[in-house]
Amino acid sequence: MTEPKPVLSEDARPDNVSETTDSFDPAASSLAGQVDRSVMDELLSIRSSIDNIDATLVFLLAERFKATQKVGVLKATHKLPAGDPGREAAQISRLRRLAEEAHLDPAFAEKFLNFIISEVIRHHEAIAEDHQASRD
Numbered sequence: 001m002t003e004p005k006p007v008l009s010e011d012a013r014p015d016n017v018s019e020t021t022d023s024f025d026p027a028a029s030s031l032a033g034q035v036d037r038s039v040m041d042e043l044l045s046i047r048s049s050i051d052n053i054d055a056t057l058v059f060l061l062a063e064r065f066k067a068t069q070k071v072g073v074l075k076a077t078h079k080l081p082a083g084d085p086g087r088e089a090a091q092i093s094r095l096r097r098l099a100e101e102a103h104l105d106p107a108f109a110e111k112f113l114n115f116i117i118s119e120v121i122r123h124h125e126a127i128a129e130d131h132q133a134s135r136d
């Protein structure tokens with residue numbers, strides 16, 4: 001199979017979009033050859049939205065972690081605890097309400113936020129350890 005056409009030419013590609021974008025095959029599927037062309041075309045069309053959403057999620061998460069990294073440094077500098085259960089309770093109840101309004105399962109929204117926050121707390125703890133080690 002020939003390589004798919006690059007999404008962006010080398011010159012037009014922004015610095016933050018890696019070359020691996022070019023090696024992504026949006027038509028990759030274990031269903032190839034087993035499904036009617038028209039069904040496959042419809043599937044690929046829907047998948048193109050999924051691919052855009054997934055890329056956006058990655059960029060959004062990267063921005064969120066950039067922000068929480070700054071919180072981690074601030075907390076380490078002032079010897080504050082990594083976790084803030086009061087803040088988390090407020091975030092969870094807000095996200096559950098937003099999820100309901102958006103017809104997303106609130107339990108999933110809560111699990112997803114908890115998953116992200118537990119990773120953030122791990123990062124905060126690592127930053128605090130590094131910070132303490134640099135003072136010893």
Ligand SMILES: O=C(O)C(=O)C[C@]1(C(=O)O)C=C[C@@H](O)C=C1
Nearest residue numbers: 068071083084085087088117120
């Ligand atoms: O806002 C903070 O204090 C954070 O450390 C960020 C964050 C979050 O990821 O939203 C993470 C841990 C805390 O328990 C609460 C919130």
